[in-house]
Amino acid sequence: MGEPRTKISLEIPFAPASSRNGDIISPLLVDRCGVERRAQNSQSPRVRNLRLLRLAALWFLAATTVFAAFERPSDNERTGATGNLYEEPELVRELFRADADFPPIATPRRGDWLMFHREPGQTFDEYRASAAIRADEKRRVIYLLPLGEFPADDAPSLAVLREYAATFFQTEVKILPAYYPHDLEFDPRENEFTHKRQRLTRAIHGWLHARLPADALCLLAVTMDDLYPDKEWNYVFGEATFEDRVGVYSFARYDPAFFDEKRGPGWRDRALRRACKILTHETAHMFGLWHCVYFDCVLNGANSLEESDAQPLHACPVCLRKLKYALRFDPVRRYEQLREFYRAQKWFEEADWVTRQLKRVPPPAPSR
Ligand SMILES: [Zn+2]
Numbered sequence: 303m304g305e306p307r308t309k310i311s312l313e314i315p316f317a318p319a320s321s322r323n324g325d326i327i328s329p330l331l332v333d334r335c336g337v338e339r340r341a342q343n344s345q346s347p348r349v350r351n352l353r354l355l356r357l358a359a360l361w362f363l364a365a366t367t368v369f370a371a372f373e374r375p376s377d378n379e380r381t382g383a384t385g386n387l388y389e390e391p392e393l394v395r396e397l398f399r400a401d402a403d404f405p406p407i408a409t410p411r412r413g414d415w416l417m418f419h420r421e422p423g424q425t426f427d428e429y430r431a432s433a434a435i436r437a438d439e440k441r442r443v444i445y446l447l448p449l450g451e452f453p454a455d456d457a458p459s460l461a462v463l464r465e466y467a468a469t470f471f472q473t474e475v476k477i478l479p480a481y482y483p484h485d486l487e488f489d490p491r492e493n494e495f496t497h498k499r500q501r502l503t504r505a506i507h508g509w510l511h512a513r514l515p516a517d518a519l520c521l522l523a524v525t526m527d528d529l530y531p532d533k534e535w536n537y538v539f540g541e542a543t544f545e546d547r548v549g550v551y552s553f554a555r556y557d558p559a560f561f562d563e564k565r566g567p568g569w570r571d572r573a574l575r576r577a578c579k580i581l582t583h584e585t586a587h588m589f590g591l592w593h594c595v596y597f598d599c600v601l602n603g604a605n606s607l608e609e610s611d612a613q614p615l616h617a618c619p620v621c622l623r624k625l626k627y628a629l630r631f632d633p634v635r636r637y638e639q640l641r642e643f644y645r646a647q648k649w650f651e652e653a654d655w656v657t658r659q660l661k662r663v664p665p666p667a668p669s670r
């Protein structure tokens with residue numbers, strides 16, 4: 303038997319109650335992005351056993367009264383999750399120690415992700431022992447492929463998303479020429495609630511996989527079309543396969559106009575933040591990072607856009623160390639470039655946050 307397909311997918315609110323109920327209470331763990339893994343007491347290797355599962359809606363979960371008790375990690379567990387920091391160069395070591403700008407993850411409130419999903423967490427050592435991909439000489443590019451139109455008045459800027467991903471991951475990010483699918487391509491259907499067209503994520507995966515460039519860390523299609531993962535489900539923000547290193551994400555639902563609502567002031571900035579956050583969260587999953595249960599972090603799971611909006615853009619010390627391991631970047635240079643990006647977007651709170659982190663880096667010793 304081949305390995306099970308490993309997939310990650312985004313949240314699917316309003317999924318209908320169906321025969322898939324069993325998935326929710328199975329030993330398999332589901333996350334907001336559909337990263338699914340076996341429970342810790344499973345006999346199977348942890349990362350290789352990531353498989354497809356999708357997140358059910360909050361109301362659906364509430365209806366099935368599936369609650370997962372979440373025990374907040376202790377201070378020692380939180381500190382230990384970062385691993386042995388003496389393996390890191392002295393100059394950057396402080397950046398992996400939590401300070402006041404990394405609050406421990408809060409006790410989940412009613413409706414939050416951790417109220418419904420048992421998350422074992424993933425320490426740095428566990429991550430390093432996994433078979434997650436790392437950037438190297440041969441594979442070092444994140445590819446973005448626009449699927450369909452990205453009208454300037456409605457869509458997040460692809461150039462800005464590219465720049466953010468390149469800065470966040472400190473690797474080359476290339477935008478491939480857009481592909482404009484035929485109206486009948488990728489199993490389109492009309493959503494019964496929104497009456498908008500949706501395309502099937504799995505059909506897109508197959509198409510992408512045949513186009514995965516040789517130097518690709520991953521290939522991510524981005525689209526303003528709405529998506530669905532199979533006919534039993536209402537919609538999905540996105541879905542990716544860990545093994546195949548391809549994924550597709552939709553920004554359609556970040557625009558109030560999608561729901562025929564007034565856009566209101568600041569909608570464009572909010573949509574861009576959401577797109578930036580989801581792009582980095584999902585791409586980090588493709589590098590083998592699991593949801594973070596240690597600190598407030600861009601890798602926290604979220605049950606809704608509201609919960610996701612309250613989470614930070616930055617990675618906590620545990621996840622930052624994993625990203626550094628996967629991408630082999632200089633964390634000081636990364637923070638300096640992120641600050642420039644945030645300033646250019648007028649995201650001054652984030653820029654100030656980075657400035658405080660950079661102040662923790664000791665000045666280089668004077669050369670003799
Ligand atoms: Zn996720």
Ligand SMILES: [Zn+2]
Nearest residue numbers: 594599618621
């Ligand atoms: Zn984290």
